[in-house]
Amino acid sequence: MEPHEPDLTAVPVTSVLAALADDVRLQIVRALAEGGEAACGSLDFGVSKATRSHHLKVLREAGLTRTRAAGTSRLVRLRRDEVDKLYPGLLDAVLTPRSPA
């Protein structure tokens, strides 16, 4: 089945924000912003692979990431340009890790 990667303009703002409003997903997004394309398996943040797959699906369906198959792996990357264009400042504002949790 195709991964269902919607056009960002078709995703409600609240869905984009909700996708970013989770600690695990925020760590994933930060990792992608720093490291570029990454295999799903490399994005381990203390949750099971089922949960990780769920989070990646949320990010994908929010229009924030793209996924492509590569062997048995799947490579995920941040749709930075598109997000920055539609929501200028959003990623920059959110990506910087802040001290107080």
Place this chain on the structure above:
Amino acid sequence: MEPHEPDLTAVPVTSVLAALADDVRLQIVRALAEGGEAACGSLDFGVSKATRSHHLKVLREAGLTRTRAAGTSRLVRLRRDEVDKLYPGLLDAVLTPRSPA
């Protein structure tokens, strides 16, 4: 009882995003951004006053708004400067109403 308005730096980013990731609250924030200070009662978006009070509490505890008493009313205002300073671009990116819902 004091309204509990935390320092923005003490609020996790995910809480700020979660506060904005709701349609009703986003409408409230937009109204406040446009109209400045507003009474709670003027922020009617089709929900009961109990629900509205709940949403205003979420926004307040996310560090996004301040509330002050004025007679029997309570006036709410957006903490725009502080939010813009800590999360530059966030409100601008989110406040603009977009077509696709």
Place this chain on the structure above:
DNA sequence: GGTTTTGTTCGATCATTGTCGAACAAGGGT
């Protein structure tokens, strides 16, 4: 003092969502 206005809080309900283990699917290697 009583009534009206304006919000908050409480309890309940219902939907959403984060989480996991287990089962499944697909590709690569041997």
Place this chain on the structure above:
DNA sequence: ACCCTTGTTCGACAATGATCGAACAAAACC
């Protein structure tokens, strides 16, 4: 062919959250 690796999907469960009506609180006004 077999197995291993990598992810996804499927229930299930627990926690969170949005919603409401009703009860409560506080100030203003008569």
